[in-house]
Structure formats: structure tokens, C-alpha cells
Amino acid sequence: MSRKYSMIENGAETSKLKRFFQKDFSQLIIFAIPMIFIAIFLLYPMAITLIRAFWAPAEYDFEFTGWSLESFRTFFGTRIYLKALRNSIVVSLSVTVLCILIGVPMGYCVARVKIPGKKLLVSLGILPIIMPSFVGAYTWVILLGNKGIVRTALNFILKPFGVTLPSIYGMFGMILCMTLTYYPFVFQMAYGAFSGANALLEESAMLMGAGKARIMRTITLPLIIPSLGAAALLVFVRAIGNYGIPAVIGIGANNYVLPTLIKFAYGGAGDINLASSIAVINVLITGLVLYVQKYVVSRHEYETISSTHTDAKLHESVGARIFAIVFCLIILIFSLLPQLTIIIMSFFTRWDGLLPTGFTWANYGGIWKNSRHEMFNSFFLSITATLMCAIFGSVLAYITERKKPKGAALLDLSIMAPFILPGTVVSIALLSAFGGNGIMKLTGTYIILIISYMIRRTPYVYRSVAANLTQLNPSLEEASTISGATWFYTFRRVSVPLIMPAIISGSVMTLTTLLQELSTTILLCGVKTKTVPIQIFNAVNSGELGKASALSTVLLVVVFAIIYTMNTRKGTDLSSSMKM
Amino acid sequence: MSKNVRYENVNKIFGLGTKNEVHALKDISFTINEGELFCLLGPSGCGKTTLLRNTAGLDTITSGKMYYGDVDISTIPPYKRNIGMVFQSYALYPHMSIFENVAYGLRVRKVPNDIVTKKVNDVMELVGLQEELKRNPSPTALSGGQQQRVAIARALVYDPDVLLLDEPLANLDAKLRRYMRAEIRRIQKATNITTIFVTHDQEEAMAVGDRLAVLRKGVVEQIGTSDELYNQPRNAFVANFIGKMNFFNATVISTDADETVAQIDTTGIRVAIRAEKRHVEPQVGDMVLIGGRPEYLSVSATATEKSLPGTVRIIQHLGSFIRYEVEISREISPVTLEIDMDSLQPGIHEGDTVNVSFDESRIALFSPEGREV
Numbered sequence: 001m002s003r004k005y006s007m008i009e010n011g012a013e014t015s016k017l018k019r020f021f022q023k024d025f026s027q028l029i030i031f032a033i034p035m036i037f038i039a040i041f042l043l044y045p046m047a048i049t050l051i052r053a054f055w056a057p058a059e060y061d062f063e064f065t066g067w068s069l070e071s072f073r074t075f076f077g078t079r080i081y082l083k084a085l086r087n088s089i090v091v092s093l094s095v096t097v098l099c100i101l102i103g104v105p106m107g108y109c110v111a112r113v114k115i116p117g118k119k120l121l122v123s124l125g126i127l128p129i130i131m132p133s134f135v136g137a138y139t140w141v142i143l144l145g146n147k148g149i150v151r152t153a154l155n156f157i158l159k160p161f162g163v164t165l166p167s168i169y170g171m172f173g174m175i176l177c178m179t180l181t182y183y184p185f186v187f188q189m190a191y192g193a194f195s196g197a198n199a200l201l202e203e204s205a206m207l208m209g210a211g212k213a214r215i216m217r218t219i220t221l222p223l224i225i226p227s228l229g230a231a232a233l234l235v236f237v238r239a240i241g242n243y244g245i246p247a248v249i250g251i252g253a254n255n256y257v258l259p260t261l262i263k264f265a266y267g268g269a270g271d272i273n274l275a276s277s278i279a280v281i282n283v284l285i286t287g288l289v290l291y292v293q294k295y296v297v298s299r300h301e302y303e304t305i306s307s308t309h310t311d312a313k314l315h316e317s318v319g320a321r322i323f324a325i326v327f328c329l330i331i332l333i334f335s336l337l338p339q340l341t342i343i344i345m346s347f348f349t350r351w352d353g354l355l356p357t358g359f360t361w362a363n364y365g366g367i368w369k370n371s372r373h374e375m376f377n378s379f380f381l382s383i384t385a386t387l388m389c390a391i392f393g394s395v396l397a398y399i400t401e402r403k404k405p406k407g408a409a410l411l412d413l414s415i416m417a418p419f420i421l422p423g424t425v426v427s428i429a430l431l432s433a434f435g436g437n438g439i440m441k442l443t444g445t446y447i448i449l450i451i452s453y454m455i456r457r458t459p460y461v462y463r464s465v466a467a468n469l470t471q472l473n474p475s476l477e478e479a480s481t482i483s484g485a486t487w488f489y490t491f492r493r494v495s496v497p498l499i500m501p502a503i504i505s506g507s508v509m510t511l512t513t514l515l516q517e518l519s520t521t522i523l524l525c526g527v528k529t530k531t532v533p534i535q536i537f538n539a540v541n542s543g544e545l546g547k548a549s550a551l552s553t554v555l556l557v558v559v560f561a562i563i564y565t566m567n568t569r570k571g572t573d574l575s576s577s578m579k580m
Numbered sequence: 581m582s583k584n585v586r587y588e589n590v591n592k593i594f595g596l597g598t599k600n601e602v603h604a605l606k607d608i609s610f611t612i613n614e615g616e617l618f619c620l621l622g623p624s625g626c627g628k629t630t631l632l633r634n635t636a637g638l639d640t641i642t643s644g645k646m647y648y649g650d651v652d653i654s655t656i657p658p659y660k661r662n663i664g665m666v667f668q669s670y671a672l673y674p675h676m677s678i679f680e681n682v683a684y685g686l687r688v689r690k691v692p693n694d695i696v697t698k699k700v701n702d703v704m705e706l707v708g709l710q711e712e713l714k715r716n717p718s719p720t721a722l723s724g725g726q727q728q729r730v731a732i733a734r735a736l737v738y739d740p741d742v743l744l745l746d747e748p749l750a751n752l753d754a755k756l757r758r759y760m761r762a763e764i765r766r767i768q769k770a771t772n773i774t775t776i777f778v779t780h781d782q783e784e785a786m787a788v789g790d791r792l793a794v795l796r797k798g799v800v801e802q803i804g805t806s807d808e809l810y811n812q813p814r815n816a817f818v819a820n821f822i823g824k825m826n827f828f829n830a831t832v833i834s835t836d837a838d839e840t841v842a843q844i845d846t847t848g849i850r851v852a853i854r855a856e857k858r859h860v861e862p863q864v865g866d867m868v869l870i871g872g873r874p875e876y877l878s879v880s881a882t883a884t885e886k887s888l889p890g891t892v893r894i895i896q897h898l899g900s901f902i903r904y905e906v907e908i909s910r911e912i913s914p915v916t917l918e919i920d921m922d923s924l925q926p927g928i929h930e931g932d933t934v935n936v937s938f939d940e941s942r943i944a945l946f947s948p949e950g951r952e953v
Contacts, residue, residue: 473669473671475667476673478636478638479665479667480684480688481638481659482636482638482661482663482664482665482744483659483684483734484659484660484662484688484689484738485684486659489688494673
């Protein structure tokens, strides 16, 4: 009797075990890896940074010597530091406002006015963000320096009004450079929003008797506020985190901003705890702005109601067309002057006065000899990190979008956090966690660079894919499941092919920005892991302009080729990877 | 091999344990026979789609059991259930040709290539797309009706035990919808696969289904053939959902084995209802509804002993008949009556006062509970 019972129990036991092994675990494993990665390489370092900010100062030393608010006291008690804080806020806010003032009208012109060469305009319009921003800054030194050609020209025009241009070194220069570098974010997003908006809404307003100005004010602009908010935030975050431009033209004790101050605290004073506390302050400001942005945008988020959609009618009047072309051309020429300057400069040895002097091919000839290793590093690191980002980003987007696990919001926040964190902050965090006597010492390795790149750039693919997934009907995947496909088969054969355009556009964004990455790399690279942008930065600082220009030109051509190829492909859209 | 589908005390509660608990399916128990084309019908939010998704395994039921044939499939994941499903949006893969779309389920099952080709050809012939298959375009290049056929072919090609159709005709225009519902019935009868068809359109359900289940608020109100549901509705809800039924508030005066006499409220009109038309066991003094379909009622300019006065609101020509919408005393019927006449009544115009009378022999008796849709 008892034997019979135990047999039944045994049977139940084996079937349970069998069921356990028959279960489809691929889902769990694929999901677990990125989560663990985020925990180790993002959450842990950020926690360490936060803790370190409250440690007593340490000289090149990772020893814990007691809790203290000393770092913050130093910060708020030192004039230069406070000035840097003020500078950062002023620069970032002005840049954001200026970018909106330039980018929105330009986006409208390209999207809604009948002008030729729109595809080219859009491609050219993204160029300013694909050149290392400090290179742009240096070209403005050439052009707007004391004897610079543009300064001479502008001063000639402005003289009758009694105005002279302020020095390029300082706040004016930083705001100018960053605006001309970052307005493409607003332009691209505004262009996308204006051309994608449902024209039926505007047409119905017109039929109800609204004039053009009224339609613009009550229909068109309110509907693009979410996109605009995303772009504005992106510009602000980039501006406050930018290291290259202030490093080149923010010269003098009065012109520090937070990222240069972090580098100064870590590289100059060697105090990682002080650097950590500056990083914490930097993050707090960004967090505050993010909060305000979310608050404003959330009041203007709308569901699309109508199912039918027509394309917007274009303005065809001659006046509008001429204005649009002239406006776009002026902005483009101005913002592309640095690229032009760099290309010209790469064939010369000096450019001190109005025009460059000393034509030579040697700048290019030297690349193979002096930069082979850096070229390899740049491409190896960027491509490896991009591939990893593509995989991680799409899997993570899939998890949060489709599986909606508990704590999806937290996951979303942790993935997006590095998006708003300045590169120097991420570097400091990684240094804090993996620099000294922590669990792993990774400084000076390829690994720490790839990790920092992944942490900072995964949001591109993540956002792009998440946006794509929300538009993808879940029944496409359900249909596959019903047909008998396991989760992994469905993911491979249905989900991935369908989100491929989003993966590609996110990856292109990742690759092109990584090829010119400076702010993270400068703190993390070792002697053997220097990249091309680092070499360019050093060349600029030591006055080897020709060498720097030739290297920049090579980067520029590569990056433009990648982006142009992608823009001609159907269904890929860069702007979706920029949204928060 | 076609199988029957059996539900035993199936419950589905969304957001169990939270504040927003929704009891979407309440103790559902019934059986769908082998090879049957069965319609799940009900207003939106009645639980019909929930029941279908749970049958597919896309959602899991909270309690109860579901069987395909003798196998309890309640906890089996959807990809092991061997079912076919056609989605409202068709869910065709834009990155695959129509051949690969249809072949998908066979590829999953690792069927050899030559058999895949043969099976896809056969099923495309069955749904009438052999010409399109020769060109083999992307599904986005097809018309709505053709996409629908591809979706059906894709669901049928691997000989599923059960075929599920989720409002498959909702995205088609009226004419195509009528044509496709006949097509679906033809294809289903040709393959003899047990099929569940979800719709909110009673006309469609009656036209397509061998049997229908009417659902309301997660409960099966009645199951039967179209004829049974139309002529012997179990309650006022079914009566008014399957076709239109006009109701009058009334009170039972007397009742016996043969007939019940009820008096229409606020009037002296008494109506005798035959025993087989009673859908409630009335007691003297009960509030009841007496119901008549539009064609059992008539309008006339002249009053009779048993007619009710009302005002014509709208007159609609609907092809083979004329519909009069007549407003009568709110105490008797709070909603406007719909009355169908074979021909236009001379001398009756919108806004006129008319007299409504009914064919007493066809009037039915219902409990007033659950009258509202």
C-alpha cells in the first residue's frame, strides 16, 4: 500500500523535474545578462561615486579616511568652483534657447516649404554634431581669433553700429560653438515632427475658419512640444556635459565649467572624492532640468486619435521659398564653416592670420606613420562597443516594452540615466569603482573603455527600438507563438527583423558619436588605448594644427559616409534614437 | 485531426489582488463540438476576446480547466497547443513574402521543403490565392480581402486542431465582409476544423455560425443555433441583442398552465401570452416585460381597443421594409420603438401621432432583469 503511494509521489516528482528542464529558459538567460551588466557597471559605480562624494579628501589615494562634507564645503567655499557652476548653468541654458530659436524655424522651413534638395539639407544639417566638438571650437579660434577672417569680416560689417565682437576665449565663444554644434538636434527633431504631423488636423482648423498664425499657435506648435522638449533636454544635457569646447576655449580661471572642473579636480588636484562631489552636483542640476522637462512635456502629450493620415501641404509662395532657402543656407554655411576650415587646414601647416600658409601633403602622410595604432583603437573600440550596444539596447527595449516586468520604470530609468549623465561623470564613476583597490582594476584597459561606451551609448539603440516596438502590433509576435514558435524563434524570425531599421539607426548614431568620443575617453584611456580624438586633442593643444586637421578630416569623411548611406536607406530615422 | 473544445468553470480575473480587479470571465462552462463553426458573440467588453485569447493561451485563465479533446491544455503554452489563429489586424509579416508568411508554421515545425511547397500551394488554392502566390509579393502589396485570405491560409496550413478567428472581418468594407463570411464558412466546411469565431456583429454571427454563444459581462447568456436564439431567446438581453426586440412594461394579472395575462402599465390594455412564449415563471402581481420584434408590431392612423398612442420620430427606407421609430409614453417604454412595415403607410409622416398595435400571438414574456444592453 505504502509502496504504491511512494511510486505515485515519485512519478509526480520526475514529471516536475522534467517540466523544469522542458521550460523555455532562453528568455530568462537573454534577459538576465544585460540586467547584470547594468547592475555591475552602472548602478554599482554610481553608488560608489555618491558615497565617495561624502568621503574625506584623498591625495591620489583610494583609502577611506572617514565621512566628511569637506568636498562640498570646498566646492561651495571656493570662488572658482562657484563661478564654474554659474558658467555651466548660463552656458547650457543659453545654448538650449538659441538652439530652439534656430532649429525650430529651420525644421519648419525644410519640412513645410517647397524647396529643392531636402534630403541633402537634412544630411548636411546633421554634420555639425558628427565632428568632435573641440575641433569645431578650435576652428572658431582660427576664424574668430584676433586676426581671424570671420572676425575681420564681421567687425567690418558691425563697425558702423559701434559693436565689436567679444573675445572667442570665454563665455561668448563657448555659447557660440555649442549652439552651432547642437542646433542639429532641435532641427532634426523639429523637421521630423513637422513633416510627420497629421495635416488633417491643420486642415480641419482651417475649414473652421482659423488663420495661418492661429493654426500655428493653437495646433501646429502645441503638437510638437513633446518632440521639442526632448530635443531641448538633449541639447541642455550635451551642453552641460561638454568637455571639449571649454577645454579648448574656456581658458582662464574665470571660464571653468563643471566638466573641465572635474578633470581639473581629478587630473590636476588628484582628488577623486572632490571630483565625485562635483559629479554629484552636476547630476543634480541635470536631474532637476530633466524633471522640469518631463513636467512640461507630460502636460502636452497626446494620443493620436485619427486613423487616417495625410501629408502636410507645402508652402509654395515665392516669398516663403526664398526666405526658407536663404535662412537654411545661412545657418548651414555658418555651422559648416568649421568643417570647411578643417578640410582646408589639413593641407597647410599654419593658419595664424587671415589665410592659411605653407601648403603640404605631409599632414596626411603622417597619419599612417603616427596614428596607425590610434586609428585601430578608435575603430576597434567603437565598432565593438556599437555591436554590444545594439544587442543590449534591443534586448533591454524588448524587455521593458513587451514584457513590462515589475519595476520596468526603474529599469528604464537606469538605462536612460547615462544619457543625461555627462561623460566625465560616468568616467569618474567607473574610476571610483574599478580604479583602485575595488573588486576589479580595469584602468588603462580596452575593457573599461568599451564598458563606458556601452553604458553611455546603449540608450540610443534602446530608445530607437523602444519607439519602434510601441508602433509594432503585438499580434505579429502572438501570431508566431500561435503557429508553434518558441519565444526565441519568434524573437529571431519576427521581432528582430521587424525592429532592424530601429537597431540600425540607433547603431549608426552610436558608432558615429563614439568615433569622436572625447569626454569619457580622456579620463579613462591609458598609454596603449589612446584613440584618434585624444590624439587630435593633444595635437590641438600642442599647436600641431595640420596634424589635428588631417585626422579630423579622416574622421569626418568616415562618419559622413556612414550617415549618408543610412539616410538613403528606407525606414531608418536618426531622430527616434535621440528621444528621451 | 479536429478536436472538440471544452470549458469547465473557467474564470479570468485581470489585476488579481489589486484595486482594479476585473472579473472578465465568470464560471464559463460549455463544449464546442468537433468540426463545428462556433461564434462567440457579445457587445464590446463582454469577454469574448478574452475567452478567445485564453483558448489560444496568449493569456492564462485564473481558474478552471480547458480541454482540446481529452487533453487538459489549461497550462500548456500556446506554441505547444497546435492551434491556428487569425487576428483582427491579420498580423502578416511585412518582411516576408506571402509564401513565407503562409509557410511560417511549417518552418517552425521543420517540415521538409518539398512538403512545405505542396502544403502552401494547396492551402492557397483553398483560399483562392493561387494567382497571387505565383507572383509571391509582400503582403503589404495585397488588398484587405487578399490579406485576410493569406492570414487564414497561414493559420490553416499546419492542420491545427482548432482554428480561432478574432473579429476577422472587422477591417473589411461592408460588401466584402458579406462575401468573406460566406468564404470563411466554405473554407471551414472544406477543412472541417473546429473553429471559434469572435464577433460583435449579430448578423455576421447568425450568418456564419453553426451555433452561437451570447456573452455579457463575462457570463454566457445563451448557447444555440441562430434559429433558437432568434425565436426562443432565454432573456430580454439575448432577445434584444440577436435582432431587435421592443419591450413594454407590464404587470401580471393572472397566470396558469396555458397562458399568462399581463396588463400594460398605465393603460387598461391586457395581453394574453401563450405558455411557450413565456421566458420567466410569472407570479400574479410581478413586474414583467412583454416583447415583440419590429415585424410583430404595426402602426396605423386609426386607433383600436388594444393600440397605444405614440409619435413618429423617424421613418427610414431600408430596402425590403420601412422602419418607423415611434415614441410612446415613457412609463410604458423608455426607449423609442422600432416598427417594421412591409410598405410605406399613406398619410403617416414624421411628427404625426399614430397608434401602435401588435400581433398578440407572437408576443413573448420576459423578466425585467437585464433588459439593458
